[in-house]
Amino acid sequence: MSFDSQVVSMIGTGFLETVLMVVFSSAISYAIGIPLGILLTVTDKGGIRPNRGLNLVAGTVINLLRSIPFIILLIAVLPFTRLVVGTTLGWKAVVVPLVISAAPYVARMVESSLKEVDAGVIEAAKSMGADTRQIVWKVLLPESRPSLLLGAAISITTILGYTAMAGFTGGGGLGTIAINYGYYRYQTDIMLVTVVILIVIVQVIQEFFLRTARRTDKRIR
Numbered sequence: 732m733s734f735d736s737q738v739v740s741m742i743g744t745g746f747l748e749t750v751l752m753v754v755f756s757s758a759i760s761y762a763i764g765i766p767l768g769i770l771l772t773v774t775d776k777g778g779i780r781p782n783r784g785l786n787l788v789a790g791t792v793i794n795l796l797r798s799i800p801f802i803i804l805l806i807a808v809l810p811f812t813r814l815v816v817g818t819t820l821g822w823k824a825v826v827v828p829l830v831i832s833a834a835p836y837v838a839r840m841v842e843s844s845l846k847e848v849d850a851g852v853i854e855a856a857k858s859m860g861a862d863t864r865q866i867v868w869k870v871l872l873p874e875s876r877p878s879l880l881l882g883a884a885i886s887i888t889t890i891l892g893y894t895a896m897a898g899f900t901g902g903g904g905l906g907t908i909a910i911n912y913g914y915y916r917y918q919t920d921i922m923l924v925t926v927v928i929l930i931v932i933v934q935v936i937q938e939f940f941l942r943t944a945r946r947t948d949k950r951i952r
Contacts, residue, residue, distance in 0.1 A: 738921065742908060746928060748822040749904035752894045753932075756829035757887050763834040764886075767793065768841025769867055775846075779853070779863050793835040801832045801893045805900055825894060825902035833890050840886055844878035845871050877944040884940035888933050895929065905929055 770789055774782040799807070805828045809819045812827040848871055856870045872879075898906030905925040913922025 742905075742921075742924060742928070745903070745905045745908045745925065749891070749894055749906070749929075749932070752822045752825050752829065752897075752902075752904055753887060753891050756826045756833060756890055757883075759826070759830045760833040760837045760886070760890070761883070763830070764837025765841050767834070767838035768845060769871070771838065771842040772845040772871070773863060773867065775842075779866055793838055796831065796835040797839070799832070801828070802896050802899065804828050804832050805897060805902075809900075820901045820903075822903040825897040825904075829890060829893055829897075832893060833886065836889065837882075837886050840882035841879065844875040844882050847878050848874045876947045880940045880944035880947065884937050887936050887940075891929065891932060891936070 767789065771786060771793075773779045774786040774789070776783070776786075778786075796804075805825075808828050808831060812824050813819050815827050816823050818824050852870055852874060853866060856866050861869065894902070894904050895906030895909065898904065898908070898910040901907065905928060909922045909925040912918040913925075
């Protein structure tokens with residue numbers, strides 16, 4: 732099949748929709764996931780403010796949401812998606828299940844990064860009279876920045892992979908194009924183009940966050 736202007740325009744639109752899905756869902760997921768990750772770290776046994784009950788509840792909810800495969804979650808929350816955005820089709824509708832699925836994943840990534848901070852640094856901050864808020868904002872987050880950035884690369888590329896699955900429900904983006912033309916119409920040339928574009932996006936994301944993490948890592952200066 733020749734790539735005429737109509738096909739090129741379709742792929743361009745799919746690319747834009749994919750980028751929008753990833754950007755919006757990643758931003759909202761991190762807006763939810765960072766506070767949750769901090770909560771899990773602070774209230775954990777041996778944390779700054781241990782709270783077994785709160786930690787158990789938050790951890791259980793996060794684990795339950797993480798255990799649901801995205802394609803199943805995507806279908807299960809269709810009524811909620813329609814309630815939030817007024818439709819179940821298009822890239823905007825996909826952002827809702829993407830956030831529900833990705834936010835718990837981000838929370839665990841953030842928790843893992845925060846727990847890498849040397850306990851001695853935290854104890855030093857406590858000895859100087861720092862309260863919980865100051866320790867979180869002036870010690871935990873700054874010290875774990877390189878790890879958080881590397882975790883962001885993993886999380887965002889995972890979200891990108893989820894957008895491709897959304898193609899099965901008419902979510903738009905490159906995933907929909909790949910499924911409609913590669914799977915249903917056997918036009919593998921178009922499918923291959925979408926796959927190559929997705930690979931390039933992943934490489935750009937990985938390289939950007941890797942370079943940024945290296946610049947912020949005090950250990951390699």
